[in-house]
Amino acid sequence: MQPFIPDTDTENWHDFEVGSRREIIALLRAISDKKQEVRVAARDGGAVYTTSILDVDGDAGTVLIDRPLDPDYERALLSGDVSFETSLDKIRIFFGTEQLQASLHDGKPALKMAVPASLIRLQRREYYRMATPLTNPVRVTIPMPPELGGGVAVFPLADISVGGIAILDNRFVLGDTMGRDYAECRIELPDLGNITTGLQIRNSHDITLLNNNPNRRLGCQFIDMGRGAAAAVQRYITKLERERNARIAGLG
Template sequence: MQAHTMDTGLENWHDFEVVSRKEIIALLRGISEKKQLIRMLIHGESDVCVTSILQVDADNNAIIMDRSIDAEQNRRILAAGGVSFETTLDKIRILFAAERILECNYENGAALTMALPPTLIRLQRREYYRMSTPVSNPVRASIPLPAELGGAVTVFPLADISCGGIAIMDNKLMLGDTIGKNYPGCRIELPDVGTVTTTLQIRNSLDMTLLNNKLNRRLGCQFIDIPRPMLAHVQRYITRLERERNARIAGLS
């Protein structure tokens, strides 16, 4: 499964991949029974629509879901080359994807259907919680590019950070389509905390077209063998962002 991040990215954390069909069916039925809302993202697009699971049909290896209320959005979902889903169940983040969505009838109405996903991702560890990094004063990652990409150390702004990795904005499309590629010796300057040096692996790519027709590319990157002291820096920085966000919320209320 190639998982795409939603607020994304969804990094593809292999440690959290569920491959047991029985367990996948149980989790999806739990989401259906609790009527959990599911965010649905068409690959390569930036708008998200909300759906829910109407039925998990294990006999036919299918899931039946609500359509979007927007007819044009339904048309794009049915034409899409891939769709990602994100929801929560008992505070556990659940991510899965489909290569194809089809239309079907359910209880005398139109609905959407997809094949039962062969894998899904279940993130329940608190430290994989992701925080958006400040837009006004962006955190930056310096990535040494390999010779075939020019060989220079190039700086990219962060979109978010977790203890599992970061999402970076590659709006000049300098990293190309490099899913699965490792970039050793990357440096991330965390304000008031310190510098993190680690290997980054590109796990997913999401292209978003802005209103001015400019393309934004967001790359989800996983930390590879990050040293423990560096991870402590990341945790400290996330805690600080969380404190600042909570103070802002408290100030608004």
């Protein structure tokens, strides 16, 4: 069963699907150990409540969750497909099951399900937005439409996330039209090569740099990004995080 993602703004959520049984069990155990709240919803929308994961048994392939006190909720959840949403280290986690069963945990009522075959680990744009280097900046090449002069233009990135990028347009050539799409944009990721993706402008802010020069910061969402490109972006973010952590450790 595919997890149900009711409100995500990421069309390519399948790029973040986890299919490794070992990794799924590790993630669910981490959620349980940190006592993260888990939102449970019947697929038909008839029951929604907050619970927690009580236990994950990798050998038996089962997950135990806390049982709702309301018997009507319990009946609704036992009647069919159920979706779960939680977070771990600011990353949204989605998974689902086609069947919950009444069970016990340490002698107390619980609900049992099979370890899901897959889950979604979705890093949303507001999380893990990493600043890109100021020296030797990452650059994006954007094909310009005829009404903006045609040709291509190159812009430095201000930051990058799994959902998009922020670019600096100091020549104010892109305009600030919300929702405007730019296709076949090329981002040069150091040590990882070039990726191609569509970009959609989602927000715009005029700023003044430390040297008093005006600039425009455009927040852009990735659109029509392939699986390989999304994986390369994630690897680059991981690389930036490791470099930042190394610098912090060195200062310490």
